[in-house]
Amino acid sequence: MVKSELINSIASKKPLLLHEDVTAIVDVMLASITNELANGGQVCVRGFGTFTLRYRAPKIGRNPQTGEKVAVEQKHAVHFKPSPFLSKRVDESSKKYLIQKI
Numbered sequence: 001m002v003k004s005e006l007i008n009s010i011a012s013k014k015p016l017l018l019h020e021d022v023t024a025i026v027d028v029m030l031a032s033i034t035n036e037l038a039n040g041g042q043v044c045v046r047g048f049g050t051f052t053l054r055y056r057a058p059k060i061g062r063n064p065q066t067g068e069k070v071a072v073e074q075k076h077a078v079h080f081k082p083s084p085f086l087s088k089r090v091d092e093s094s095k096k097y098l099i100q101k102i
Contacts, residue, residue, distance in 0.1 A: 003006060003030075049082040 001009075003026065011022045033043050033051060042052040058074045082090070 023052070045083075047083055047085050049080055049086055052079050052081070054079045 007019070007023050007026050010026070011017060011019045014022070017025075036043050037051060037053060040049060040053065044050045045071045053060050056077055059072050061070050061072045062068065063070050
């Protein structure tokens, strides 16, 4: 699902909200999450999961095309830990999907 599909899904479930209002709400929500992470914080959405930052130390990597060694700088990467509810729901859904595929 991409952002526009999320907006359309919410708008179809809440017909009293204008499409422009739903777009603004989603934009504000995503900007708030982004700003909190950019400021070194964490975002916990109960029943969904937690977004945190993880430090990645500098290392020596390889260019996959040439095999040449390349220095990879230190950085912070976003890490997502799903809630137990989300993990259980996804696991149940994936089992149903795999059974249907077989």
